[in-house]
Amino acid sequence: MLAGHVWVYQSDVLAMGGPGGKEEAVAPGLVPVHDQGGRMLGTALWSPTSQISLRLVSREHLDPTAWIPLLRQRLQAAFERREALLDEGTDSCRLVFSEADELPGIIIDKYAGIAVFQLLAAGLDTAAVREAVVEELSTGIAGLRTVLERPDPRIRELESLAAPALGPLWSATGPLEDAETANEFRLNGLRFHHDSNAGQKTGAFLDQRLNYRLAAQYGHGEALDVCTYQGGFALHLATTCRSVTGLDTSEAALEVAERNLELNREALGGIEVDWVKGDAFAVLRDWSDNGSEYDTIVLDPPAFAKTKRAADNAMRGYKELNLRAFQMLRPGGTLVTCSCSHHVSLQDFQDVVAAAAGDAGRRVRLVERTGAALDHPVILTIPETEYLKCLVLEVE
Numbered sequence: 001m002l003a004g005h006v007w008v009y010q011s012d013v014l015a016m017g018g019p020g021g022k023e024e025a026v027a028p029g030l031v032p033v034h035d036q037g038g039r040m041l042g043t044a045l046w047s048p049t050s051q052i053s054l055r056l057v058s059r060e061h062l063d064p065t066a067w068i069p070l071l072r073q074r075l076q077a078a079f080e081r082r083e084a085l086l087d088e089g090t091d092s093c094r095l096v097f098s099e100a101d102e103l104p105g106i107i108i109d110k111y112a113g114i115a116v117f118q119l120l121a122a123g124l125d126t127a128a129v130r131e132a133v134v135e136e137l138s139t140g141i142a143g144l145r146t147v148l149e150r151p152d153p154r155i156r157e158l159e160s161l162a163a164p165a166l167g168p169l170w171s172a173t174g175p176l177e178d179a180e181t182a183n184e185f186r187l188n189g190l191r192f193h194h195d196s197n198a199g200q201k202t203g204a205f206l207d208q209r210l211n212y213r214l215a216a217q218y219g220h221g222e223a224l225d226v227c228t229y230q231g232g233f234a235l236h237l238a239t240t241c242r243s244v245t246g247l248d249t250s251e252a253a254l255e256v257a258e259r260n261l262e263l264n265r266e267a268l269g270g271i272e273v274d275w276v277k278g279d280a281f282a283v284l285r286d287w288s289d290n291g292s293e294y295d296t297i298v299l300d301p302p303a304f305a306k307t308k309r310a311a312d313n314a315m316r317g318y319k320e321l322n323l324r325a326f327q328m329l330r331p332g333g334t335l336v337t338c339s340c341s342h343h344v345s346l347q348d349f350q351d352v353v354a355a356a357a358g359d360a361g362r363r364v365r366l367v368e369r370t371g372a373a374l375d376h377p378v379i380l381t382i383p384e385t386e387y388l389k390c391l392v393l394e395v396e
Contacts, residue, residue: 004381006099008044008054008300009032016046028122030057030064045104045123049160055121068128072091074102075136082110085375093375094142094206100377100385108137109202111194112185113145116202118152122159134170145172146179148196150203184263188213190235193256193264204230207372208300211336211390212236214368218392220333221295226280226321231257231273233298233336235264238271241296247276247283281317284324297325299337303343311343318344318352326360326395335364335393342387349389357395368392 014036016026031046033054043062044054062070071216078101082093095115096108105121116136119125139146147170151163171179182195187209196203216236225234228246230253237244238261248254254275261273276283280301299321304314319337325335339349346369357364371378372388379385 004379006044006056006058006104006382007052010051010053013053014074015310028125030062030067030123032061043266045121047122047159050122050158052121054101055123057102057104068132071103071129072132072136075133077101077138078108079136079140081377082370082375085373090187090209092185092187092194092206093209093373095137095375096384097376099382106133107202109204109206109333110141110144111196111202111204112183113143114180114183114194114196115141115144115147116196117147118150118155118202119150119161119164120155120159120263125159125161130164130169133298137172138172146170146181146196148181150196152201164224175321187232188236189218190260190267192230192232192235193263193326195256199230199253199256202391205232207340207376207388208338208390209373209375210370211338211373213371214392215296215336216240218336218367218394219296219298220334221291221330223298224294224298224328225298225300226284226325227299227301228257228275229253229300231260231275233300234273235260235268237296237298238264238273241271243272243274245274245276247278247280249277249279251277281320283295284321284328288327292328293330294328294333294341295330296334297329297336298371299325299335301338303341304339307343311341311348314339314341314344315348315352318349319356322353322356323359326357326364329362329395332396333395334367334396337391337392337393339389341384342384344389346386346389350391353391353393365394365396366391367394 020095030043033041033044042056042059044056064097079095082095085093092111095110096103096106105124107118109116115132134147146168148168149164168176168179185194194203216231219237219241221242223237224239224242225246228234228248231246234244234246302318370390
């Protein structure tokens with residue numbers, strides 16, 4: 001914490017003190033944090049069952065009565081920081097990015113007129129927090145029609161959180177039971193379907209917006225989008241490439257990708273886009289062994305390393321996918337390769353991509369090195385905020 005991080009892991013908590021210094025169980029909520037010498041470190045959200053036991057919200061003592069007003073102030077500041085990122089071609093973004101906005105455990109995404117939030121820490125699981133989030137969204141975000149909470153099942157289990165009430169929490173258009181929960185949103189001038197009750201995370205992914213644009217900028221010829229999910233990279237590639245193939249293991253995701261393609265048919269001018277269902281490792285192995293070739297390949301796999309223990313296996317996975325991509329790229333081809341595993345550092349990811357290039361006998365030039373879009377800000381003292389890595393490479 002003294003170095004600027006805001007987490008304390010369960011293994012580092014020496015004692016939880018009650019009145020008079022007596023050690024006892026403490027319910028989730030705000031607690032003061034001291035070091036071994038008794039020095040005040042700040043005030044944190046306490047989660048008794050989580051591996052991340054403490055999430056600092058202030059470097060000072062924070063009276064519980066000041067917490068909700070501070071929460072509201074930080075929500076407003078986060079919303080203001082996003083205003084310049086929205087325009088006619090992009091009406092959606094991450095409004096709140098947890099620790100990066102001094103709101104640990106809170107995620108809020110805006111998809112056009114729908115806002116979806118997640119509370120990812122037990123200390124946030126209160127009616128007062130939900131009321132503050134809903135009120136600030138409904139009064140602070142122009143054009144919003146619906147506010148919903150969508151829990152993360154894995155985090156809910158880790159934090160021992162009860163399931164929140166289902167359904168919208170606020171609607172600008174009438175009774176909650178009739179509120180809009182699915183709509184269309186825009187990124188970089190393209191249109192996408194969003195369903196708050198389906199898909200991953202809050203229903204879709206917004207962090208690749210910058211890298212979608214780069215893929216369109218450098219993509220050419222025949223393109224392959226590996227782990228396409230709902231077609232984000234594939235549809236951007238279709239704005240500049242001759243033909244595009246999107247590969248994913250999920251039939252449901254590919255059905256949404258096809259719907260997204262239909263939304264953009266006119267804008268894409270009839271460019272051919274095909275969807276293929278299959279395991280990325282198996283399909284790329286077969287295609288590379290059979291001599292398939294592309295001018296542009298995007299690799300955007302899910303997080304291979306969700307824990308530190310999984311990092312070694314993740315590196316092997318990245319090595320295999322990138323090796324196969326290098327084997328299939330024509331001379332002068334473009335590879336856009338991504339990692340969203342925060343347990344794999346940028347240097348480690350770059351090293352494993354370089355090793356794959358060496359094994360494939362390809363000379364590779366780094367064109368761009370990026371991360372998440374600006375609505376996912378990076379805090380230098382919190383490395384977990386810099387989870388997404390993207391390399392744009394020219395392959396000779």
